[in-house]
Amino acid sequence: MRSILLAAAAALALAGAARAQVPESLPAGPKVTVVAVTQPLPTQPQYTRVDIPVLREAVGQRSGGRIEVQLSTHAERNLSGTELVRLVRSGQTDIGASTLTTLSGDVPILDMVDLAGLAPDIGTAKRIAEAMLPVVNRDLERFGARLMVIYPFPAQVVFCRAPFTSLADLRGRKVRTFGNSLVDFFTALGAQPVSIGFPEVYSALERGVVDCAITGTGSGVAARWPEVTTHVSNLPVSWALAGYMVNIAWWNRLDPQVRAFMEGALREVSEKQWELGAAATRDGLDCAIGKADACRIHSLAGRPMTEVAATAADSAALREILEKTVLPGFVRRCGARCGEVYNQIIAPISGVRAGG
DSSP: HHHHHHHHHHHHHHHHHHHHHSSSOSOOOOOOEEEEEEOOTTTIIIIIIIIIIIIIIHHHHHHTTTTEEEEETTTTTTOOOOHHHHHHTSOOSSEEEEHHHHHTHHHHGGGGGGGGTTTSSHHHHHHHHHHHOOOOOOOOHHGTEEEEEEEEOSSSEEEEEEESSSGGGTTEEEEEOOOHHHHHHHHHTTTEEEOOOOOHHHHHHTTTTTTTEEEEHHHHTTTTTGGOEEEEEEEOOOOOOOOEEEHHHHHHOOOHHHHHHHHHHHHHHHEEEHHHHHHHHHHHHHHTTTOGGGGOOSOOOOOOOOEEOOOOOHHHHHHHHHHIIIIHHHHHHHHHHHHHHHIIHHHHHSSTTTTT
């Protein structure tokens, strides 16, 4: 365990040193073309407000045209998140972004970063992500890839077809979930988790196949869920954390000045994505409830929803289920080492230990 902590500290120190050396521009040299496949859809704010302005436009301008980022989305390349991992590992794509849930099929420890109930606010989510980044890369780099940035989507919250006032009201309801920890969480609530792909959730809600569904505040609004649901919770259950990863062999072959420049660009992407995650969380809720003056990022819902304010009992339930169900379930799936890493790195931030 000492080696893990030392590696994490060393990586953070190196990152700090690199941050101080990032150049504002690049000297003349051979042109570098970077193939990057990032967000699932070209309409997402994470793509239109961050990836395009920074990676596609600013990188080219600031590098004097020396670096060209050929940017596209999963949908434009007809890819799934799982396929994207393989493309990065094989070197067919230089930079790829995908959710940690998707990546965790190969690297189970990634699930630890965004367990249901782990981060009640985005500041806590960011502290955990930054602390875990060098640790998870020890496992991920065995597959020829490295996470450069972890970032959030808007808070993952519950949308329902019928009224509810607290998490306790979800008992017995069929809830669309994704990922192991959310399944554990809603099972512990007494709900019935149902696995449905995001594109099919609208019709499942419309037809009553599920009673509720969880997704990001803005994602639900963008998918027109207010047309088929009436109530939305403002309690963040998780953050659907994602990451930008690079092919290590490609990254190490880059001219050191180009590599430092791209590190700076990816740090800027990180800062803007975290800012967007915070703003888009409240914006998604405001758009859902029909608050036109505060709805600036997403589209205003045609049929305003009712916002369900989190209660003290909800926050307590979130923490209790994390401790008694979600965290033990994760350790069983990932192994004892994962529990040790959690207690060393995350427990001091979350205040909840694995194994009591």
